[in-house]
Amino acid sequence: MAKKQKFPHLLGSKWTAKQKTWGWRHFQVVNRKNQGKFVFAEMVASCDENVRFWINAKQFKDRSLWQPGWQTLEEMNEPEEGLDIL
Template sequence: MSKKQKFPYLVGSKWTAQQTTWGWRHFQVVNRTNEGQWVFAEMVAACDPNIRFWMNARLLRDRSQWQAGWRSLQEIKIDESFQFEVE
């Protein structure tokens, strides 16, 4: 029986950085690689395909740094204000 793949839907997924990263907020995963126990995602800026970098895919789970999907600044602010009300 084969092992379950970590992050099976990673390639093609879209992400919004909470802070500007390399001058942009919206990224898409275009590639992945497994290095031992680690999974790395190649991120490409949605508005500038020349901006690309590799990062540990586990960092995408950190809501203080990344949110799934492409979100507007207004949506990010609404999510942040809701988060503070819940805490």
């Protein structure tokens, strides 16, 4: 049986950084690299292809750092569904 690939849909995925990163918030994964038990994603800013960096793909699971897809500031600041606001 083949070993299950970690982060199988990583390549081509789009992400929004909760804080500006290298001056931008919207990024796309253009490359992936497996190094031992770690998976790294090469990110490119959607508005400036010269802004590139590698990130441990595990960080995408932390919703305080990254949101899936490209989102507006308004969408990012909306309370999550299922949470009661007092």
